[in-house]
Amino acid sequence: MEDDLSPSEEETRKAEISIDGYIRHAARATEVLGNRWMKDAACAREGMDPEDWFPKNSSDRKSREAARICFEECPVRLVCLRSVCLNPQLFGIFGGIGAGIRRAHKHDYEVLSKFETGYRN
Known part of the structure; x- marks a missing residue:
């Protein structure tokens, strides 16, 4: 007997097409944009x-401040987040979100892009 929660073949095929399209779109965007967006990043001001973006302790004041700047001031935050989801980095704050949170959410851009903050007070 088939599990009621398992996706149908049609649902699986649609998901695979969607993921494939997303990857191709992201790869094309990276090809076109390259890393030119980085010059507009808040962290590049x-x-x-630069050490503020690679904190030793993700809960320290500098780490929270770097994440706040990303969320409130960075015009390319989501581009940065998409980039780090496609090319995971083990350390650092990218797109306002630390490495631990990115790992916990398996570098899923769709989930991470909905965060309203990347730090805890």
């Missing part, structure tokens, strides 16, 4: 300390 003059006076920003």
